[in-house]
Amino acid sequence: MSIGRLPDHEQRLLDEIERALCRDRRLARRLRTLRRSRWPDVPALLRRVASYRPHTLTVALLCALSVGLMVTGMATSAPAVIWAFAVVWPPTLFAVFRLLCRWSGG
Numbered sequence: 001m002s003i004g005r006l007p008d009h010e011q012r013l014l015d016e017i018e019r020a021l022c023r024d025r026r027l028a029r030r031l032r033t034l035r036r037s038r039w040p041d042v043p044a045l046l047r048r049v050a051s052y053r054p055h056t057l058t059v060a061l062l063c064a065l066s067v068g069l070m071v072t073g074m075a076t077s078a079p080a081v082i083w084a085f086a087v088v089w090p091p092t093l094f095a096v097f098r099l100l101c102r103w104s105g106g
Contacts, residue, residue: 054095062092
């Protein structure tokens with residue numbers, strides 16, 4: 001395993017350290033979990049979503065937008081408006097829920 005750049009005694013020490021690290025299963029598992037993947041880190045994403053603290057103005061604007069889209073969708077029956085309402089409504093409900101939880105102290 002000697003690459004010729006180090007004295008023999010230093011190379012032996014490095015080889016021994018490398019063998020010890022290769023035998024360490026916990027270290028190998030930790031190194032495998034540190035690898036970057038193509039997919040986002042789901043637990044971190046969930047923590048970030050769960051820690052979302054909306055402002056009152058943001059919730060008011062989302063509610064106004066949702067009500068406006070709902071009324072427009074019922075009046076016109078336009079698929080684009082109905083789909084826009086379907087996209088805006090769940091974040092609005094989530095923001096209202098998080099705001100109410102914050103106000104209630106939960």
